[in-house]
Amino acid sequence: MAESLSHKFGQLIGDLLELALEPHLLKFARKHKLYLDKKGVRKARSGKKVTWTDSKENKHDLDFVLERGGTENKIGVPVAFIESAWRRYTKHSRNKAQEIQSAVLPLANKYKNSSPFVGVVLAGVFTEGALSQLKSLGFGVLYFPYDTVVKAFAKFGINAAFDEKTAETDFRKKIDSWNKLANKEDVAKELLKLNKKNVDEFLNSLSDTVSRFIERIIILPLHGQETVSTSVTDAIDFLKKYSEDRPKLPLSKYEIIIKYNTGDRIEASFNDKKDSIKFLETYL
Numbered sequence: 001m002a003e004s005l006s007h008k009f010g011q012l013i014g015d016l017l018e019l020a021l022e023p024h025l026l027k028f029a030r031k032h033k034l035y036l037d038k039k040g041v042r043k044a045r046s047g048k049k050v051t052w053t054d055s056k057e058n059k060h061d062l063d064f065v066l067e068r069g070g071t072e073n074k075i076g077v078p079v080a081f082i083e084s085a086w087r088r089y090t091k092h093s094r095n096k097a098q099e100i101q102s103a104v105l106p107l108a109n110k111y112k113n114s115s116p117f118v119g120v121v122l123a124g125v126f127t128e129g130a131l132s133q134l135k136s137l138g139f140g141v142l143y144f145p146y147d148t149v150v151k152a153f154a155k156f157g158i159n160a161a162f163d164e165k166t167a168e169t170d171f172r173k174k175i176d177s178w179n180k181l182a183n184k185e186d187v188a189k190e191l192l193k194l195n196k197k198n199v200d201e202f203l204n205s206l207s208d209t210v211s212r213f214i215e216r217i218i219i220l221p222l223h224g225q226e227t228v229s230t231s232v233t234d235a236i237d238f239l240k241k242y243s244e245d246r247p248k249l250p251l252s253k254y255e256i257i258i259k260y261n262t263g264d265r266i267e268a269s270f271n272d273k274k275d276s277i278k279f280l281e282t283y284l
Contacts, residue, residue, distance in 0.1 A: 005171035020188035035070030054106035084121040117209035142202035
């Protein structure tokens, strides 16, 4: 079955989002001494896709990943996962938002020790509910409303407006006009210009996450035997009877709390000293 021209034009706009974002992310990567992985050939991985695997061995393809310690020949530690998407109609926006979170959040969970930034760049028509859903899950959201996309194309003589009644012949004209455009980057720059405030907020949020630092690490070596109560009354009873003057008991576990300057915190628990040290070494 042949690909519809409306779908092809939508892909074209999706490519424009990546074209708009890539220069900014490359500049950001250089400033923070990070590696930006994007679609294309890279010696450190196979194929042209930016594919990462979650803790359940499920593969997820993303648009951009920023890595600390990454190079052309070596995969680094991910500090940002960024996905982009275009949708023309609200009826598709909620599903796309859920699709993005299903791809990105399992990766963020797998690499939670590095607390990566999770970001999404959206364009077109997305409901407030879809945007709020992503924000509530911790996503940094950069949104280019449909009218600003149309306006950016219009400046260069391309009518990007369409709806469900737009004919295939009209889509052909739009696509031909785009293909004839000498400097496609100019449309991307115009789109960024029309949404400068949102772009700045997104990049600032990314910077805050990547630039954060550890303020303190709390280590609690816990001794004694764990007591489990099935009711609040039993728990209170235990505490009332518990003697704090008992002799030293064997080590139960190490509780580690890492606090960042941003207010973020990571908690971990280990039964073994070696595992505790190995965990902390991932933050060196």
